[in-house]
Amino acid sequence: MKQYTVEEAIGQHFSMLYPEEGNRRDESMGHLRSAAIEGRYRGEGVRQRKNGDLFLADVSITAIYEEGVLTGFTKVVQDLTERNTLVQERDLSRSDSIQLRADAEYRERFVATLTHDLRSPLAAARTGADLIVEYPDQPEKVRSWASRISDALHRADKMIADLLDASRLHAGQGLALQCHECDLRPLAEQLREELAVRHGPRFHVEVDGDTTGYWSGDGLRRVLENLLSNAVKYGEKEQPITVRMRRVDDRMLLTVHNYGTIIPVEDQPKLFQPFHRTHLAEVSGQQGWGIGLALVKGIVEAHGGIVKAESYPKEGTKFTCDIPVDARSAKQKLKV
Incomplete structure (x- = not known):
């Protein structure tokens, strides 16, 4: 064989x-x-x-x-070569109708998510605007309300950006990223400090080697935000969450590790599908769209890299992003 x-x-x-x-x-x-x-x-x-x-x-x-x-x-x-060929031939006649149903389901989820979850930040912005109109002579409160409006609109803008990017990935399109020289270490340290304010001093950053390269800083920040958000949501509370950066030749290995309930092996291949949530996520009570890991995969692949998940009892869960140090040579759709 x-x-x-x-x-x-x-x-x-x-x-x-x-x-x-x-x-x-x-x-x-x-x-x-x-x-x-x-x-x-x-x-x-x-x-x-x-x-x-x-x-x-x-x-x-x-x-x-x-x-x-x-x-x-x-x-x-x-x-499985022969079996796979037979299966492909058998399923070829069904592919069009299946794709139509999948596209219809995707559109429904997209619209439902957009209309439901955008209400919260837009309602917060509207409330702030109404208060400013009603009490324009209270400058301290006006500044506070204006800040809340800005935060709410920022959240709404991020939601829309994530949904549009998930739609592009579903359609088989690459993500357009701006690639420039950046350093991952201060980016990770900034996120560690921001998350520590909300979730306590449980976040750690470990570095092995040079952490500079040519990447999309905004893109890799979104990668870390999504992976760390998942670690907080589904990891064991109070246990450490660690970001590790290790340079190996012309590759950068970026990992996020947490302890907690493991991801079953049968669920792992579906983790990066848009709008897919594992059974663990559904029963956890945590809110989510099921697009965060799809965006992680899309951004990493746009850098010419790969991402994988590992989850073992006692060892915890680890997501590893393997990207080239210089992503400008990536064949994916990059604006450089």
Whole structure:
């Protein structure tokens, strides 16, 4: 299946069976960790043959324990190329009607979200404006009301921007970002200070190496805002939330880690879909649109990078953004 002889395979790390992108995300070791913790890992993914060809595979990895000690793993791989081709041919005739239904559902969610959630900031702005009109001779209060109006309109503007960007991503369009030289460390430190005011001193920033590069500062701020907001919403209260930045050659690894309820493996592939909320998010009582992680993925990919989620018992949940140090060379839609 993978074209290696027994002699060529014995003694080699099994990461050689993963494509370059998978190894950059450390998928091979992640799958072993899942198997070691849960007893077994099962999933579909892209693998690589000796000649460089890629194929879709069903992979099952089982941990082997002797007297409670992990001694190794067994791995079973099935080539899904033929099955995938048959499924695609079977589903081709259904694709148009399915897409129409999906587009209709998306439009409904878009309009419902826009009309419902915009009411709150607009109502706050209107109330402030009415108070200014009624009491124009109270300058201190007028300044306070004007500040509230500005904050409310800023929230409304951010909502609209997020929804429009989510719509572009749903349509398969890239995000247009301005790329310039910036430093991630002060950006992360500023967010840490802002969040500490509302949620206490539980946020930490760790740095390994140079943190400057050519990116969209506004875009990466939105990435960190969304990831940190999720960590606050769904992480364990009072436990630390950590932003780590580590430079590896010409890549920057930006991670946000928190402790708390893990994200089930079956939910992880859907995390970055627009308007998708996991069962954990739905039952948590936390409000959300389900577009924050979709925006994270869109912004990271617009930088020529990738984003992945890892969630394990005791280890917590970690989102890692892997982006080039100089995103000006990214093939995605960037205004430089």
